[in-house]
Amino acid sequence: xxxxxxxxxxxxxxxxxxxxxxxxxxxxxxxxxxxxxxxxxxxxxxxxxxxxxxxxxxxxxxxxxxxxxxxxxxxxxxxxxxxxxxxxxxxxxxxxxxxxxxxxxxxxxxxxxxxxxxxxxxxxxxxxxxxxxxxxxxxxxxxxxxxxxxxxxxxxxxxxxxxxxxxxxxxx
Numbered sequence: 001x002x003x004x005x006x007x008x009x010x011x012x013x014x015x016x017x018x019x020x021x022x023x024x025x026x027x028x029x030x031x032x033x034x035x036x037x038x039x040x041x042x043x044x045x046x047x048x049x050x051x052x053x054x055x056x057x058x059x060x061x062x063x064x065x066x067x068x069x070x071x072x073x074x075x076x077x078x079x080x081x082x083x084x085x086x087x088x089x090x091x092x093x094x095x096x097x098x099x100x101x102x103x104x105x106x107x108x109x110x111x112x113x114x115x116x117x118x119x120x121x122x123x124x125x126x127x128x129x130x131x132x133x134x135x136x137x138x139x140x141x142x143x144x145x146x147x148x149x150x151x152x153x154x155x156x157x158x159x160x161x162x163x164x165x166x167x168x169x170x171x172x
Contacts, residue, residue: 024048058100066093112157116148119161126165140164 027048031037038045052071059067065083120141123129129137143164151157 020048055101059097060100061096062093066090070094111154112148112151115154115157116145119148119158120144123161123165 028037028044031044031046036046056067056071059070066085069083069085123140123144124137129140132140144161147160147164148154148157151160
């Protein structure tokens with residue numbers, strides 16, 4: 001990856017930059033699939049520029065000079081003369097806004113661990129689990145930990161746990 005590398009590459013995966021027209025086509029296709037393709041007379045209510053507005057509005061607590069630089073805006077005459085965005089500082093400022101820019105927040109790790117413990121306790125006390133050999137029981141408990149580790153949300157982990165429970169009952 002170099003400074004000349006594209007952030008988004010073309011759909012053929014050839015490492016070329018995406019044109020605005022192609023990006024807009026993908027954007028509107030995603031809007032239609034998600035049911036968000038509402039239009040006024042002839043314009044979509046959500047358009048590509050909406051992403052810039054979302055980004056700028058959610059850069060909370062960051063130095064405005066960094067925000068404006070990330071958006072490609074030119075600063076005031078003093079910023080042009082004195083502002084030197086060092087990579088570690090740029091990264092530190094960006095880390096401040098990640099929670100505000102994340103659409104699907106990452107779950108609390110402790111919450112997922114507690115949910116996995118509860119699921120394992122529920123599994124161990126089930127009548128079918130008592131019929132398993134110690135090796136199989138250990139395998140099932142490891143599988144439950146994996147399910148919750150991969151889950152984006154705690155509820156998703158419980159859904160995976162339910163599926164695993166059904167499979168475990170069929171196995172016995």
